[in-house]
Amino acid sequence: MYFKDLHILSMKDFSKEMIDHILETAEKLEPIAVRKERSGMLAGKVLGVLFFEPSTRTRMSFETAMIRLGGEVLSMGSVDASSISKGETLADTIRVVQSYADAIILRHPKEGAARMASEFSQVPVINAGDGAGHHPTQTLLDLYTIKRESKLEGVKIALAGDMKYGRTVHSLCYALAHYGADITLVSPDELRMPYEIIKDLEARGVNVRQADSIDEAITEVDVLYVTRIQKERFPDPAEYLRVASSLQITPELLENAKSHLKIMHPLPRVNEIDPLVDSTSHACYFKQAFYGVPIRMALLALVMGGME
Amino acid sequence: MYFKDLHILSMKDFSKEMIDHILETAEKLEPIAVRKERSGMLAGKVLGVLFFEPSTRTRMSFETAMIRLGGEVLSMGSVDASSISKGETLADTIRVVQSYADAIILRHPKEGAARMASEFSQVPVINAGDGAGHHPTQTLLDLYTIKRESKLEGVKIALAGDMKYGRTVHSLCYALAHYGADITLVSPDELRMPYEIIKDLEARGVNVRQADSIDEAITEVDVLYVTRIQKERFPDPAEYLRVASSLQITPELLENAKSHLKIMHPLPRVNEIDPLVDSTSHACYFKQAFYGVPIRMALLALVMGGME
C-alpha cells in the first residue's frame, strides 16, 4: 500500500483495502496517542494548517496528531486576520503554503475546495471538510470508533437525526457498505435520506431500513449514531423543537438497548444527548473525539512517508 | 511533596509547605528561563491552552514556560473562532481536550470554571484566572518576585489601588499571611478592603493597617504593590480621574522611599505608574512579568511529573 504524497480528499477515492490499511495504521499508532509511547516519526516535518472556517475539534486533533508524531505545526490563523481579506485566491494561498509545508490540512466552506487546492500543491492536501462536500477524516474516525468500540464487519447501526443534508452520515453509510452493515435510519420526515442514496446503498448490498422512532430502532442495534439537527432547516421554531426533542437520547430510552450498545456523536452536541447518558457504558462520543487523534496520526504518517 | 496530576485551582488549596516547594522549584528552573541552561524535561508532553478570554501576558508566559521545558503547545485559539459559538458546554470541551493534552491551562470569565473543569479532566487543570474567582499562578509569581527581589519572610508591603474587588490582592494577602507580612493598604474609600477579609487576615497574625496616601505609606515599606483601578467602578468619570491620579506613582513620590523599595504591578498598566519610574532601581514590574515564566515552569514541571 503506497500512500506517500497522496491527497486525502474524499472517501470515494478509497478502496476497502485502503480504508483497512488506514484503520490498521491508526491502531498501531494508538499507543502514542494515549501517551504510552513517544515518537519522532515526523520530526522535521511541517504541517500547514489552513482553516477558512473554525472547527476547533478537527483542528486541535490534527495538531495533536502532528505533535505526537514529533512534527511541527504552521497555522494560517483565523481567516479575517489573513491575506484573504485582501482578496487573494485559494489557489495562490495554496501555491505559497505548499512551498513552506510538508503537507496541508484544509478546511474550507466551499464544496470542492480541497480537490481544487490539491491541483496547486506538490505536497499532500488533506481535506478537513469542504462545506457541503466531503470530510473524509471524520468518516475514517467514525469507522475506527466502530471498529475499536463495537465491531465493523456486519455492524447493526442506527443513524438518527438529519439524514438529508448530513454529509458525514452519507459518507459513513457508503463506507459501511464495504463492511456489510445493517443500517436503520431515524429522521423527521423533512430530513429523510435522499431516495437515490438509499437505492445506491442497497445496490451495494446494504440492508437499509427506516424506523419511526429511536425507541423502535434501539433494541436491535450495536451502534446508535446521533447527529445534530440544524435549527435553520425548519422555518417554524416550534416544529424544530418538537422534532429535536423527539430525537433526544435519554437514559430512559436506553433501557431497552442492548447492553453493548455504543452511542456516537460527531460533537459538538447541543441537546441531542442528555448529559445523564454520559456516565453510562453506552456513551462513546468523547472516546470518538479522541479517536480523531490516532486516525489523523495514521493519515499524516502515511502521506508524509513516516509509515507505509 | 507530590504534585503530580494535581489540579492548580486556588491558593486556598496550598499549605505553606506546598507554596515553598513551588517557589524553590521555580528557583531551580530559573537558569532555564533566563536561557543559561536548556531543558527537555517535558519533551513529548502537550499543553492544552484554553483561553476563553484574552490575556496575552499570562498565555505567553505559560507557553514560554512549556517551550523552555521542551514541551509542546496546543492552542484552542480565540473563542469566537471556536466551537463555543456552536453552543458547546465547557464540560464537553474539557472532556475532549483532556484526551489530547497532558495538562490544561484554563482562562475563563466565569467564577468556578476551573474547578468545574477539573471534575471532567483526567489530566491536571491549571487555573489561569476564572473571572471574579481565583488566579493562583499570579499570586505565586507575586510571591516569587518578592522572594527574589526583596524578602518574603516578614516583608513590609504596601498595596495600593482597588482593595475591594481586586482578587489578586486578596489572594496575595492571604498567601503573605504565611510569611508574617506587615501590610499597609492604600485605597480610595469606595474601594477599601472588605472588613471580613481584614479581620480574617488579622486572625492569621498579619498586621494590617490603612494609610490615607501612598506618600504616608511609602517611607516604611520594602515593597509597593500597585494595581489598576477600573474606570467602571466609578459612576462619575471625574471622580475616577481624581482617585486614579491621587494614586499615581511618580519619581517625586519615591524620594522618601527606602532605597531598596521595589514597586510591583501585575501589568498591563495604564496610568498607575509614571514611565519615568521605569528607569529607577525601584521598578520591578517587568521583572515580575518575567518571573511568570519560572513560576509557570515550576507548576508545569510539577503537575506533569517532570520534577517532584
Added chain:
Amino acid sequence: MYFKDLHILSMKDFSKEMIDHILETAEKLEPIAVRKERSGMLAGKVLGVLFFEPSTRTRMSFETAMIRLGGEVLSMGSVDASSISKGETLADTIRVVQSYADAIILRHPKEGAARMASEFSQVPVINAGDGAGHHPTQTLLDLYTIKRESKLEGVKIALAGDMKYGRTVHSLCYALAHYGADITLVSPDELRMPYEIIKDLEARGVNVRQADSIDEAITEVDVLYVTRIQKERFPDPAEYLRVASSLQITPELLENAKSHLKIMHPLPRVNEIDPLVDSTSHACYFKQAFYGVPIRMALLALVMGGME
C-alpha cells in the same frame, strides 16, 4: 561579519557587504528550506511573533524559517485578542516579551514602531513592516530572488505599478543601487516615483528611466517587478480601473519579452497578473514567496548566533 544581537530595522542600516553576507547565508541555508537537509541550529531558541496587523505570508514564512532551523515560535495572536485592547503601550509589551523570547519579529501599522521597539529590547528585533516605514526582509527576499533567478549585478529591471507610495519599491531601488542596476519605471502619472528619490538614485549611479507602458519597457529587461495599485489612491473608481487594466500583465504582453525575463510580485496579487501567466517560464512570484523562507532563516540564524 558580526550580526549577533543586531536589530534588523531598515535597509538603510546595511552596507553592500552586509547585504551580500545575508544573501550568501540564505543560499547556504536553502537546502534546509527546500527540505533536502534538516537543521537544529536554533534548537532551544524562542521567536516572539508580534503582529499588530495581519500579514499571513510574512508571518508564516518567518515561522517556517524558525521551525526549519529547529527553533520554537511564541505568538502574540491577533491584536484584538490581546492586552492592547486594555491600553498597554508598545514599549511595555516589548519589555515583557523580550524577557520571554530570544528574538522578536514585529509588524506594526505605525511608522517607526520597530526602531522604537528596539530601544526597549535586549534581544534582537526584526522589522516585519512598520506602516509607511520599512520592510527590510521584503527587500532582502526581492534581492535574493533576483540573485537566484536572474542576475543581481547590473540587472535591467522594470518596476510597474505604484511608484509613489510603494515603500517596498523605493527600498528595493536603493538596494539595487549597490549592484549597478538599470531601472525602468512604469506608473500612472498620479503614482510616479518622487523626484527626490530619482535624483538620489541617479546620484548613486543608477540609470533611472520612465516608460509610458509595460509594452515599451518589457523588451529590454531581465526582471519585471509588478506591484499592486491600491484602489484608495484614486478618487474615481473608473480611473482606477482604467489604470489598473493598463498595467495588467498578460501572455500577449510577454510575447516581446526576453526569453529569460522573470516576473516578480510581492503577493498577494489581485488582478495585476493574469493567471494564464502562471504557467509560463517568466512567472517567478511564487518562487519569490518561497525565497522568503531562506532569507528569513538567514536573518534568524545570524541575529541569534546560529551562524556568523
